[in-house]
Amino acid sequence: MDQYIEFITNHPILSLAWVGLVFLIVSGWIKSKFSAVREINPQQLTLLINREDGKVVDIRAQKEFNAGRIAGAEHLSPEKAKQSDFSSLEKHKSKPIILVCATGMTAQGIANAMHKAGFESVYVLSGGMGSWQSASLPTTTGR
Template sequence: MSILDFLFGGANNSDAIEVLGKEDYKKAITKGKIQLVDVRTAREFAAGHIKGACNIDYFNPSAFKADFAEMKKDKPVYLYCQSGNRSQKAAKKLVGMGFSMIYDLKGGYRTWNY
């Protein structure tokens, strides 16, 4: 790992993470049974979420780790948060946990209008 990777997170910017625009994200999540996760707080989730999503709060580290440990690492995981910031951080954590196909909603739930 280079010093730049260490400082700027290059090692975590894995090929396993792909950011999708809302149209591509919508197409992807409508294809059968998927692992769709809202990483916002329970309060944010209750205020509105994408149909079919489960809620795993990024800010609750023990539950985050335990809940994702129950998920299939070899299947795609679709993440979103309010703006895309937390979901990017969550995606990097998931790479470290062994997930290999992570898709993040560009701009987060605030851009979702379906």
């Protein structure tokens, strides 16, 4: 214990950095546990589609969507998504909605907006289309 106190007094900036890092990790973990939006992996996505009639919503650009998407995915333009214009998805409000973007980062904020707009169960594909393709799962192309 004396060594810890000595280290902290000799290296206050480094000690504060460690405390800050631990705080960020713990707060991020707590936030994810109590969030209304859950991240799921590709296997969980297929289970949601097959068992609960989940709807995949792809929020990538139209060009990326046409180049390769999850079968049955509906496209929502990034512009509409960022403006919280979910009118095209109103009929799916009670179904599980799985948002897919390129890496899984963009979808999180939009998923929170969808939850606030009244969508009952919103999920985000962790890792986005990259994780779907890394798992060697099928994609479709075209319009």
